[in-house]
Every structure is written in C-alpha cells, then in structure tokens.
Amino acid sequence: MTATVLVEHFFRHEYGQLVASLTSRIGVQHLADIEDAVQSALMSALDSWTIAGVPNEPSAWLYRVAFNKLHGELRQCVRRRQILRDNVAETMVLEETSDFYSATEAQTDLLKMLFVACDDEIPLQSQLVFALKTLCGFDVREISLRLFTTETNVYKRLSRARSRLQDAVTQTDTLALVQMRVRLPAVHSVLYLLFTEGYLSSNVEMALRSELCDEAMRLTTLLAEHPAGSSPETFALLAMMHLHRSRMSARQDGAGGLLLLEEQDRSLWDQAGIQVGLKWLAASAVGETFTRYHAEAGIAAEHCLAASFAETRWDQVCQCYELLAQTTASPIHQLNHAVAIAEWKSPAEALAKLNEMDPPPWLTESYLWAAVKADLHQRCGHTSESAHYRAQALSAAPTPHLKTLLERRLAQPNETACQQISPVTGLGLAVKQIPTAKQNEQRFCDFSNPRQKRHLP
Numbered sequence: 001m002t003a004t005v006l007v008e009h010f011f012r013h014e015y016g017q018l019v020a021s022l023t024s025r026i027g028v029q030h031l032a033d034i035e036d037a038v039q040s041a042l043m044s045a046l047d048s049w050t051i052a053g054v055p056n057e058p059s060a061w062l063y064r065v066a067f068n069k070l071h072g073e074l075r076q077c078v079r080r081r082q083i084l085r086d087n088v089a090e091t092m093v094l095e096e097t098s099d100f101y102s103a104t105e106a107q108t109d110l111l112k113m114l115f116v117a118c119d120d121e122i123p124l125q126s127q128l129v130f131a132l133k134t135l136c137g138f139d140v141r142e143i144s145l146r147l148f149t150t151e152t153n154v155y156k157r158l159s160r161a162r163s164r165l166q167d168a169v170t171q172t173d174t175l176a177l178v179q180m181r182v183r184l185p186a187v188h189s190v191l192y193l194l195f196t197e198g199y200l201s202s203n204v205e206m207a208l209r210s211e212l213c214d215e216a217m218r219l220t221t222l223l224a225e226h227p228a229g230s231s232p233e234t235f236a237l238l239a240m241m242h243l244h245r246s247r248m249s250a251r252q253d254g255a256g257g258l259l260l261l262e263e264q265d266r267s268l269w270d271q272a273g274i275q276v277g278l279k280w281l282a283a284s285a286v287g288e289t290f291t292r293y294h295a296e297a298g299i300a301a302e303h304c305l306a307a308s309f310a311e312t313r314w315d316q317v318c319q320c321y322e323l324l325a326q327t328t329a330s331p332i333h334q335l336n337h338a339v340a341i342a343e344w345k346s347p348a349e350a351l352a353k354l355n356e357m358d359p360p361p362w363l364t365e366s367y368l369w370a371a372v373k374a375d376l377h378q379r380c381g382h383t384s385e386s387a388h389y390r391a392q393a394l395s396a397a398p399t400p401h402l403k404t405l406l407e408r409r410l411a412q413p414n415e416t417a418c419q420q421i422s423p424v425t426g427l428g429l430a431v432k433q434i435p436t437a438k439q440n441e442q443r444f445c446d447f448s449n450p451r452q453k454r455h456l457p
Contacts, residue, residue, distance in 0.1 A: 014059055015042070016135035018066055020113035026070065028116055028165050033073055034066075035134065041066035110135060111222050115175055118186035122164045129154055130161035131190040136215075138197065145398055146193050148362040180228035187229070188237055188293070191220050195241050199248070200402075210248055217241045224280075232284040236293035239280035243300035246273030258405040262309035274304045295324035314344035331363045335372055347379040367396040367406070374410050386410075 015038060022034045041062045055061045117131045128147065132138040133154075140158075144151045198212030220238045223229035250268035251259055281297050298320040306312040321337035324330075334357055342350035354373065363369050374389035390410045397403035 014062065015137045016113075017059075017110050018063060019134055020109040021063065022066060022070060023113055023116075024109045025067075026074075029167070030070075030074070031134075031162060031166050033070055037066040037070040037073070038062075040069050108222065111219055111226070112175075114187050114190060114219070115180045115183050115228070117161070117165070118183040118190070119164060120182060120186075122161050123157070124186060124189075125149075126157040126161040126164075127186050128189060128193065129157040130165070132193060133158055136190070136194050136212075142197060146197060148366070177228055184229060184231065184233070187223065188233060191216050191223070192237060192293075194219075195244075199244055210245075213241065213245050213248065217245065232287050232289055233291045233293055235280050235284035236291060236297050239277045239284060240293055240297035240300050242273050242277030242280060243297060243304050246270040246277060246304060258401050260405070260409060261303070266308070269304065277301070277304070290323070290327060292324055292328040295320045295327060298323075312343070314340055318344055331357065331359050332368070335359075335363070335368060338376075339372060342376060342379070347376045351376045351380060365396065367393045367398065367402065370396060371406055371410065378410065 018038045018041070019031075019034055022037065023031060026034060044065055045058070045062060049055070049058075113135055114131055117135060118127045122130070125147065129143055132143050132146070133140070138146075140151050140154045143154045147154070195213050195216035198210060198214075198216065217238070220234065220241060224234045224238055247264070247269050249270065250264040250266065253259055277297070278301065281294075281301060284294055284297070299317055302313055302317050302320070317340045318337065321333060321340055324333050325337070335354070338350040338353045341353055351373075354376070359369060370389045370393035374386050374393055377389060378386035390406075393406050393410065394403055397406055
C-alpha cells in the first residue's frame, strides 16, 4: 500500500478515532484545535511517508504528531497553561515511549465521543452532521446526500454543533449513564448512516465500502456490550448490519458493477454472518419495545433465508414494512413497501400505493423515486411514462455505478422482477413504543428457533 493510499485510508478510518482520543485527553472545548492538529498530522504523513516510507505503527505516529502539535499550540496560550500542568505526566509518556496509543482504547474513545456529540441541546440534524463529518470521516457531499439536504445546510448544522460543543465543559468520561441512555437513539442513527454509506456508497469511485460497514459493526458491537447501549434496539440494529453485510460479497460482478438481488450468486453469501445476525435478532425480541431496526432486520432476514429470489416470502416482507410504518413514518419506507407489494401482488397495486402518497420534493427529485416509478410503469406496459421516469432516474443517479445499474435494470422491458433499489436507505428518526411485545416476538420466532428455521440458501 502506497503512502498516498494509506493516508486516504486514515482520513476515513482513523481521523475520527484520533479526534476522539485527543478530545478525551484535552477536552471538548478545544475541539477546533484538535481537528486542526489531526489534519496537520495527516498532511505531514503524506509528505514524510512518501519519502521515508510508512512507519511500523502508523496510528501511533499520527497520534504523536497530532499531540505534539496540539501541545505546542496550547503551551503558547497563557490561559491554557493549567491544561498543560494537568497533563504533564502524559506529556512525559508521549516523549519517552511509542506504546501510548492503543487501537482498542481509540475505538472506546470514539464510542464515548459519539455520546458527547449527541448532546440533546444540539438539534438532532446537527448532531448527525457533526458525528458523520468529525467522527466518521464523511465529506459534506456524502452527508448532504444521506440526509437529503443541501451542502449549505450541512455547513450550517456543522457550525452549530461545533459552537455548542466548544462551549461545553463536558468531558468524554463524565457523562452519567442516564445521560448516555437519553442520547442512545441519536447514536443509533449515526451508526445506521455509517453502515448505509458503506452498503451503498455515495462515493463516485466506490459502489460498496465494506470497511465502513465493518467500522459501523465494530462500534455497534462495542455499544451492545456497554451498559448504556445494551438494549433490544441496539441488538436489532446489529442484527440488521450482520444480515446485510453477509450478502455484500455477492453484490458486485467481476468488474465492480452492482448486481441486482435476483442476479446474485447466493452461494457467495456468508452463512456464518447470517447466523450471527439471526442470533442478534433473537436477542432483540425481548421486552415491550419494537423499533424500526427490528422491522428492517426482519426484512433483511427474509432475504437471507430465502432459497431464491422467487421463493422470498414477500407477504412477510410487506408485513415488516407495515410494522416499520408504525414505528417510523418515512416516505422512503413507503417507497420500498410499494416495491415489495409489486413482488407479492402486482406492479399495478404498487403504483396505486405510490399514487396515494404525497411525497416530499427531496424524494420526487431523487433517483430512487424515479427508478421505482420507471420500473413499475414499465412492467405495467406504460411505455411513455416509463421512459419519462427512466430519463429522470438516470439524470439524478449520484454515482456512475448506480447509473450503470439503472441503465441495465430499466432497459429490460420484459423483466418480471423488481429490484429494491436500496434496502437500507433513508432516515426516519421518530421511534415510538408498540405495546405488543409478544406478538412482535412471535413474528421473529422463525428466525431464531432452529426447529422453525427455513432452508438456508
């Protein structure tokens, strides 16, 4: 791996961990200085590693450079001398040894920082923007696509969150357990979006980014093992991630192009990953809380347990979408529900469902809406309508990979199978409790009970 590629890798994978670790040591109020120091360290790595080669411990190298830069800047500021005195012992360790940086501790710091970023005094959208930008390494364009907003709004929300956190006195180790539990839904949303970006990337160079999925799964596993995050909702989110991740190896052809669900070689699906997902799904079926993540994990399980595309239990998929509508009202979920109805009943009934919707402008202007409408009209024999929406979908496709997929999918007028464009797309944040826990457990019993398990593909 070249130095240039490795630095790009660290921008994505370790930028947030470096920010979180330094924030844990220095304090949230110095966030701007910390971000500048990390950026400077990454740029120094690009220059130094290109000439001298990549060091044996690149993470520790980056941390040392970032901390030294931050240390020097704080030392020059009189009003921050107390911070230096408080950290003098750690400074000595930094100068004497290279074993101060632990990747495990860095991940723990990142999880703690996620809870700090999800401050309930910060608007929810600003929480998400800050966490995705600062802790997950997303760029502004990616965030705007994932949150269905403009890049200008992303910058405004980012500034609002940073201002609040820089004025705060909260340290990452001082949040009470009750505070963390209040912030848990927002942390779930960040991890969900991190996984989604990996599962169907908005990056123009990469259709899938498995490393982001893996990072989201690692953090969610840490969350599931933490007292503040050990909950059915977390378990369901982790189940959904494992079930989707198990199918990623079959989602691209030899040239890197995206494959439709019905085109995938199911023998390539990771059966061990599916079993892990089903175990987490079983663990989530307790208590009186049923969330969007339970429903989405149920949908993913139906796909994973189907022996073939034709044998998918689309009636059960539709029931999961109905449950999803009760927990989280989202136009994206309605759109995907219509796709499932097309498979279970008919494209005409799916179109009728879409015609009942009052979709927001951000959805009607997206490739998702146009692609589904084009496909359904095509299957109903509505040639002119299909051509109209096909052109709209191709024009709005955010990446070359998706455009190629749509060109192939929508150019087959005799196709009988409709592809769900993105099974983990969209963001619905309103979660409410449904007081029918036993019924909900029964819906998922065939995913967790070996005696009731259907044939694995």
